[in-house]
Amino acid sequence: MYSFDFEKPSTIADAVAALGAEDAQALGGGQTLIPTLKQRLAAPSKLVSMSGIAEMQGVCAEDDGSVSIGGATTHATVALDTAATYPALAALAGQIGDPAVRNRGTIGGSVANNDPAACYPAGVLGSGATIVTNARQIAADAFFEGMFTTALDEGEIITSIRFPVPQAASYQKFLQPASRFALVGVYLARFADGVRVAVTGASEDGVFRWSEAEEALDKEFRPDALMGLRINPANMIADLHGSKEYRAHLVSVMTKRAIEACM
């Protein structure tokens, strides 16, 4: 890697100030960023660690029933601490990578990175969560802007993410055999006012909502409500691990399994 400066502030305000430097970059768990640096694919002037900021750590249940997760909370903590309040999200966090990754990687880092095969974006979009930053609140529907792009501005920090808790939810992840990221992952959440279906791993445009499925499920919530519904393979990802058609097919299979898990 190239050399860089390192800062570990203890408040959000200090972190924002530190990130004001040219080419400074936030460091979460480093599970994506450090390998990128090692391969010399990025050359930040300074890394600002989020890990010393107490206000960005941990899970808390809000009065309105939602669950709020600090932006620097590790996947392992989420897997443990939302197990009772939001079990589908806990299950998602518990399926990310391996124990080492889960004990370093953070929700903020994952969501800011918006890898098209990552799990959290599906959970965030599927839950209709709100991304809270140092500057504003962004609805999930307005946050994910395509592969590796988000609504975040330069230097903007995800300080927490607030998840409304659905009546029932399920994340169905079909593993890419090598990376074990999602070849296709479907997060389905059933709220009193409707069903949300978010799909990761499949699309050239990153995580997306499968609105036809949502509409069909709003009418009747049962596995064969999807009969005849097909995702158009045209803008699915095709690679070594699966064709466009295969991914489109898996979206249906995983959605059906998510419905069954919510019954």
Added chain:
Amino acid sequence: MPKDSGIGASSKRREDVRFLTGAGNYTDDINVHGQAYVHFLRSDIAHGRIKSIDTSTAEAMPGVVKVFTGKDFEGVGGMPCGWEVTDKHGAPMQEPPHPILAQGKVRHVGDPIAAVVADSLEQARDAAEAIDLDIEELPAVIDMKAAAQDGATLVHDDLKNNICYDWQLGETDDAKVDEVFANAAHVTTLDLVNNRLVANPMEPRVAVGEYKRGTDEYTLYTTSQNPHVIRLLMCAFVLGLPEHKVRVVAPDVGGGFGTKIFHYAEEAFCTFAAKACGRPVKWTSSRSEAFMSDAHGRDHVSKIELALDADNNFIGLRTNTFANLGAYLSTFSSSVPTWLHGTLMAGNYKTPVIQVNVKAMFTNTVPVDAYRGAGRPEATFQLERVVDKAARELGVDPIALRRQNFVTQFPYDTPVALTYDTGDYNGTMDKLEAAADLAGFAARRTQSEAKGKLRGLGINCYIEACGIAPSNIVGMLGARAGLYDAATVRVNATGSISVMVGAHSHGQGHETAFPQVVADMIGIDESLVEIVHGDTSKIPFGMGTYGSRSLAVCGSAMVKATEKVIEKAKKIAAHLLEASEADIELKDGQFSVAGTDKSVAWGDVTLTAYVPHNFPLEVEPGLEETAFYDPANFTFPAGAYACEVEVDPDTGQVSIEKFTAADDFGNIINPMIVDGQVHGGIGQGIGQALLENCAYDANGQLLSASYMDYAMPRADDVPFYGVDHSSQTPCTHNPLGVKGCGEAGAIGSPPAVVNAVLDALNSGGKAVDHIDMPMSPSRVWSAMNS
């Protein structure tokens, strides 16, 4: 009763204590005072002509010691190939030069162009980025069949085409083969791919070169399976150094699987550069670098045809294979698709007419060489897939069809150059049927179907030629080396023993199993015997470890040296006991005079050898013997495997539910280690069958260049294995009656897995007759839905 020590005991692997507690000494743990670091600037395109390389900026960068390019190696030899294959017209293979650093052209992604030696690795990398390259990109030669066409772009401009050799084995008369097929009652044909693999040993390759000006001596520390071979090749062919001035050390090595047999450019570079820079030079491969610089494995595209008569007897077999050699000839690459592959096409069957055709191709890809099994998995895969397909086409039981065609009389001369000394294929199949509970399969299938899964059973037989190899035979076939091995048994004064062996242990457990043999022969505790390996300055000579040869070849040398030691010790004992040498018996570490109660202990005799106050005058003091052993034939481990899979019809996901191996390895020294070797081999075979795929795009970019895309098998991808080694026909020509077990699992398992998946799909009404490996969920689903 299982034994608790000596031959046949499952002694615990003593080396694991240091491996598992972080006390191993791997090459990267070796740091030599004053060392500098090298970073290789590697080609990021598959094929190009080097117009210019400007290193002036790089040379002036901080910490840079020296920058090397191909020019610095113009007076030096290239990387040699150890086996000259003669093509079917009697001409030698085309053998292009393989420079240490690219000269004139780059020929694969990863081909080293320049090397920067600097005080630190990061400085070397910084400087490498400042090297100005002007390379004209040329069309990449990737597809083997296209590469064989007239007028194809040439990987090597000085060769007449991209075909290294067009080789044939078995029946030379095409008309005779045609006639067999014309008269056949049934012909089964199959086109298949044996997928390219990256060995991925846990420890990446490392080399540290050191040069001592005062004595003009070099030391190379390297991750090698065979340090003497590296020394020989590097000294004699590459750098032109006298061997007595060069020491090669391969300390603890974290897995090899074949890919650490070969002499690599980085080893020669570090040795050369240590002198040129006046400093030790260290290179540690990154994992990404390993993907594009370690020799790859397999990569065959084949058509196989099997002819059967009206009674389902195999009457003819013909194969046509394109074998990828990559951009350059790696050390043993030429032997893999030929003498390690064509010779195995008879398999376990008495097919009378066999013709094997192999075109070996140069392409703009990483060189391909031996990987666990080396040629034999490629042979087994073709044969066992076509036999299985024939059984399905004919509607006969795949086991019965195999049994009907088994070789049953030994020795057996195959039509493809080998003589099987011994075996019992029906007996081994009997063991498999019992161990795998094949009778219970139907019930297990019903249970799977109740869960909505398709269940399949796949059977496979294999034979391999191991204990590589009789030097006189391989010499006739083109090997440029002998394949004997050597051992020195050094008995210390107090009776403990160091055995210096030419075999190298990098996971095989030699440090445990070899002492079991020596201790058993003498009747002393195993802990008194230790082996020394991996250092040319300590061991007499050795061709190293590969081809399941360590115990069969080096172990035999060790037995012979131990016999010499015992013979001499008996002379000393006879003197001490005032008896005739002929009357001395050695048992449980005691020399006794037959028929009397007079005896003397091993330790007293060894002490006498070194404190010869009361000593036979005609005997030399000391107790140390060396033996070289050249095998009379290959050994022929064989086995039968059964794999049961479940396929999820919704997604095409395959899971291995049960895997049973029945192997005949002859005599077994340490059953636990043998089980472990088989487990590991099957794991790699399952990896090949379901997961691993080294893929290039049409431009020669490696698509699976990291673990993000190259799927290694993980613990949860494999089942608990059932392993049965009770079928034992001891090898007839080595002293231990052993055959070798290191590669069997990787050879025998891929066809079993594929056969099982196809059985599952067919049981679900999907008439699929082949899926190429790896059978990823996507490929299985596509096959089911096409």
